[in-house]
Amino acid sequence: MRQHLTDSKINAIVGIIDGWTGKLTWNLLIEKIEPTTGRYSRQSLEKQPRIKSAFNIRKEHLRGRSKSSKENLSIVETKLVERLERLEAENNRLKKENNSLLEQFVRWQYNASARGITANQLNEALPSIDREASKPTRNSRPTVFRGDRRVKT
Template identity: 30%
Template sequence: MPRTVVTEKTMPLILHELDKWSGKLTWNLFSDRVAKILNEESLSYHALIKYEVIKEAFTLRKKALKEVKENTGPTDATVEMLLKENEVLRAKNAQLERQVTNLQQQFIHWQANLHKMPHVDIVALDSKLNAPLPEVKRR
């Protein structure tokens, strides 16, 4: 059975690498870079493309890189560095906005399904879900 490479811990690393990508972007180049980051011998793009979050982020990043390529900017090194940092932050922001939207949709879906379930006391469920967490006692 193949080993799972994309996990909750590795997903942010993969998405960050995609956010800061510059130059030509292909699935093969990206999967090779991700393999190096995750200390894997090799990684096929099929292992990455099956995750909708990665696939969507890849498509958006490729589109953004194409738009940047069309707009030629200043040649000052400081300005270029700041523009690149700005581009990384914009990509990260777009990714986080998509994540928030997905989580909101998931919450609405759960809420609608809970209302359909018989014998579910929403008030009791709400009180248990919103109960304070137990205090952590450390040394």
């Protein structure tokens, strides 16, 4: 059974994409990430918005880059330029992710307001979890939700 992409694997893949130099294709990316994260299909990677966005941003950046700009640089300078490009790519990707999250927050804020949910209700603390009561007791019955009501079965 294939494992799902976890947040840590997605972060690792996005980091690889941010530092990518040269031609970028889904097949080349799959080959590059396989030793660290395992083998995933293009479709699996493309389903993840962060990976897809990072891929598209980096690919667009690589298309517009001048190849002759690094020809007369020393090895140290070349490494510094590559690091700078990777950090710029990461910065651009994070800006776009942040804007996307801000848009989502505004959408949620509007929807909550339209349904009469107040800011205080949204900011309430999460209920605590009683880790000791993870096994149902003999007298407890599961709760079933029907519409807006709870019904003990």
